[in-house]
Amino acid sequence: MSSPSSKPCGNPLPKASDGVSRRAVLLTLAGGTAALLAPPIHAEPDDMAKAIHEFTGGISPQKGRIKIDVAPLVENGNSVAIAVIGESPMRAEDHIRTIALFNEKNPQPQVARFHLTPRSGTARVETRIRLATSQHLVAIARMSDGSLWSDEVEVIVTIAACTEE
Amino acid sequence: MAGTLIDVPKTAKRGEIIRLRALVAHPMETGYRREITGAVIPRLIIHTFTCDYDGEEIFRAELFPAMAANPMIAFTTIATKSGPVTFRWIDDAGAIITEKVMLNVTE
Numbered sequence: 001m002s003s004p005s006s007k008p009c010g011n012p013l014p015k016a017s018d019g020v021s022r023r024a025v026l027l028t029l030a031g032g033t034a035a036l037l038a039p040p041i042h043a044e045p046d047d048m049a050k051a052i053h054e055f056t057g058g059i060s061p062q063k064g065r066i067k068i069d070v071a072p073l074v075e076n077g078n079s080v081a082i083a084v085i086g087e088s089p090m091r092a093e094d095h096i097r098t099i100a101l102f103n104e105k106n107p108q109p110q111v112a113r114f115h116l117t118p119r120s121g122t123a124r125v126e127t128r129i130r131l132a133t134s135q136h137l138v139a140i141a142r143m144s145d146g147s148l149w150s151d152e153v154e155v156i157v158t159i160a161a162c163t164e165e
Numbered sequence: 166m167a168g169t170l171i172d173v174p175k176t177a178k179r180g181e182i183i184r185l186r187a188l189v190a191h192p193m194e195t196g197y198r199r200e201i202t203g204a205v206i207p208r209l210i211i212h213t214f215t216c217d218y219d220g221e222e223i224f225r226a227e228l229f230p231a232m233a234a235n236p237m238i239a240f241t242t243i244a245t246k247s248g249p250v251t252f253r254w255i256d257d258a259g260a261i262i263t264e265k266v267m268l269n270v271t272e
Contacts, residue, residue, distance in 0.1 A: 078233060078234070079233040079234070080233070103231055106230075106231045107195070107197045107230070108229055108230055108231065110229040110231065111229055111231040111232065112226055112227065112228050112229060112231075112232060113226065113227040114224070114225075114226050114238075114240070115224065115225040115226070115227075116224065116240075117221075117222075117223055117224070119218075119219075119221075119223045119242055119243055119245070120223065120224065120240065120241055120242055120243075121182035121183075121241045121242055121243040122182055122241045124240070124241055125226075125238065125239065125240045126186075126237075126238070126239040126240075127232065127233075127236065127237060127238050127239070128232070128233040128236070128237050129231050129232055129233055130195075130230075130231050130232070130233050131231075
């Protein structure tokens with residue numbers, strides 16, 4: 001993992017062995033300018049609302065029974081440890097079927113959907129996500145009875161994930 | 166073969182809730198980054214992760230580009246009987262990575 005192109009945040013660089021021609025330099029400059037002028041790719045808060053609407057079918061989730069556990073201030077948006085914890089007995093007649101995680105300002109509003117079963121024992125899922133900038137996160141749990149529950153947190157990010165290079 | 170890292174207890178009591186943690190080496194290329202020439206680096210992410218144990222799927226995740234590179238997912242299950250626990254990752258190129266560990270369940 002030592003090649004320049006594998007750097008999580010850097011642009012892939014030409015290999016040192018490549019001859020640098022005038023054409024290559026001009027192309028590079030042109031490309032860089034195009035990248036700078038390209039509109040920023042960020043989901044609008046509306047996009048998150050749309051993605052949530054698609055998941056819920058338009059039913060407003062109630063607050064509670066699901067909790068997002070994430071540091072309120074994270075240094076590196078490339079890898080943010082996060083846990084979603086549902087309050088449920090996780091029995092056949094009463095369990096969480098799906099936990100969906102959404103973000104407000106990454107290029108896409110979806111983060112992940114976790115499908116659980118009564119055999120899960122608990123409704124606790126941990127993972128690591130990317131955050132392009134400081135923003136809100138929303139988790140929605142769909143219960144076996146179809147009811148929807150949600151939690152929302154705000155995370156401040158000091159070094160953003162490079163979602164656009 | 167992609168590198169995987171699985172953290173599952175070797176033994177568990179029947180009925181015990183155990184934590185399963187699975188990590189796979191994968192760039193999770195978002196499709197939003199650009200080469201220095203301005204060309205978009207195509208999206209290549211793992212979009213599906215599943216775990217099978219004791220005859221059925223016990224966990225499934227649908228993943229999006231907002232998942233960090235080298236995705237790690239930890240979840241729980243109830244130990245039911247001794248046998249393999251199978252983890253499977255599927256990416257946009259159709260590559261399937263499978264990892265199996267044995268879990269020994271005691272009375």
